[in-house]
Amino acid sequence: AQTVTQSQPEMSVQEAETVTLSCTYDTSESDYYLFWYKQPPSRQMILVIRQEAYKQQNATENRFSVNFQKAAKSFSLKISDSQLGDAAMYFCAYRSAKVWGAQKLVFGQGTRLTINP
Amino acid sequence: NAGVTQTPKFQVLKTGQSMTLQCAQDMNHEYMSWYRQDPGMGLRLIHYSVGAGITDQGEVPNGYNVSRSTTEDFPLRLLSAAPSQTSVYFCASSRPGFRDRVNTEAFFGQGTRLTVV
Numbered sequence: 001a002q003t004v005t006q007s008q009p010e011m012s013v014q015e016a017e018t019v020t021l022s023c024t025y026d027t028s029e030s031d032y033y034l035f036w037y038k039q040p041p042s043r044q045m046i047l048v049i050r051q052e053a054y055k056q057q058n059a060t061e062n063r064f065s066v067n068f069q070k071a072a073k074s075f076s077l078k079i080s081d082s083q084l085g086d087a088a089m090y091f092c093a094y095r096s097a098k099v100w101g102a103q104k105l106v107f108g109q110g111t112r113l114t115i116n117p
Numbered sequence: 118n119a120g121v122t123q124t125p126k127f128q129v130l131k132t133g134q135s136m137t138l139q140c141a142q143d144m145n146h147e148y149m150s151w152y153r154q155d156p157g158m159g160l161r162l163i164h165y166s167v168g169a170g171i172t173d174q175g176e177v178p179n180g181y182n183v184s185r186s187t188t189e190d191f192p193l194r195l196l197s198a199a200p201s202q203t204s205v206y207f208c209a210s211s212r213p214g215f216r217d218r219v220n221t222e223a224f225f226g227q228g229t230r231l232t233v234v
Contacts, residue, residue, distance in 0.1 A: 009157070035222075045207065045225035091159055095221075101148035102211035102223035103167065104175070107159035 002027040004094050006108035013082045014116050020067075021077045021111045023092030031097035034068065034075045035105070039089040048090070051075065053097070079113075087115045119143050123208050123226035130198040130233045138193040138229050140208030148211045149191040150223070153177065153204040160207060166191055198233045205230050 003026045013019035025034070036048040051059045051068050058066050063080045079086055092108040124139045142149065150165040152175075162175030166185040180202060182194040191210075195202060209223040 004159075006159075033221075043205065043228040043230075045209075045223075047222050050222065093160075100213040100221070101146075101167070102209070102221050103148035103150045103165040104162060105150075105152075105160070105209075105223060107152075107161070109157055109159045 002029070002032075002094050002096065002106045004092050004106050004108040006092055006111050008111045009109070010112045010114070012114040012116055013079075015082055015084060017082055018078060018080045019082055019113065021079075021090055021092075021113065023075045023077070023108055025073050025075065025092070025094050025106075025108075027073070027094065027096075029096055029098070033095040033097065034066075035093040035095070036064070036066070036075075036077045037091045037093060037107075038086075039091065039110075040087070045091075049077065082115050084115050084117065087113060089113070121208055121210050121224050121226040123206075123229050125229060126227060127230050128232070130195070130231065132198060132200060132233060134198050135194070135196050136198065138195075138206055138208075138231070140191045140193065140226060141189050142191075142208075142210040142224070143189065144210060144212070144224065145188060146210035146212045146224070147188065148213065149185070150175070150209045151181070151183065151191070151193045152207045152209065153202075154207060154228070155204050163193065163206075195231075198231075200233045203231060203233045 034051045038046045094106040151163040152160040164183040166172045206229045208226040
């Protein structure tokens with residue numbers, strides 16, 4: 001079974017600075033997808049960024065980028081120019097490519113990010 | 118476009134009571150899932166379905182029942198509520214990605230906060 005570990009329960013950063021959230025995972029599979037979800041106080045789960053394991057290039061979405069290290073099974077999220085609206089719980093998630101949909105996501109424990117003005 | 122709708126948003130139950138958490142999606146997604154979110158544990162998969170009439174257990178299925186009679190609806194039943202089932206419950210849906218490996222993200226409902234006293 002796959003596992004996802006987020007070792008930082010809480011992180012804080014000054015507004016406009018850069019912060020990196022860590023995620024490691026364990027799997028015996030070679031083909032899979034990784035995701036970062038944002039959960040603001042509204043509880044809504046918002047997809048921030050996704051990475052396909054077969055792609056070596058790190059995914060980027062505006063101020064959000066990942067550092068995907070397949071051999072080390074590491075998938076960190078970097079948020080540049082942090083904004084107050086980035087304050088939320090962030091979850092790292094794994095999906096096997098053996099299933100055709102996203103019905104069996106494996107989540108990490110979450111990291112609560114605080115932005116200091 | 119409503120997406121994934123969960124009802125109710127909040128619920129308090131007494132130990133031993135039964136109830137059904139409702140989940141409906143209007144995106145014609147074949148795949149649907151139920152997760153529970155607990156502090157320090159992230160989201161854990163309870164049950165999932167890959168189509169009408171087809172369900173399967175996830176990581177933490179005990180104490181919960183599901184059925185899928187239509188593509189749109191995927192209710193979660195608690196037959197005899199226990200304090201250990203106090204949690205936030207999320208329903209999610211997605212579509213098969215065999216034609217499009219990438220575009221299989223999960224869409225989440227707003228969650229149901231359940232307290233069992």
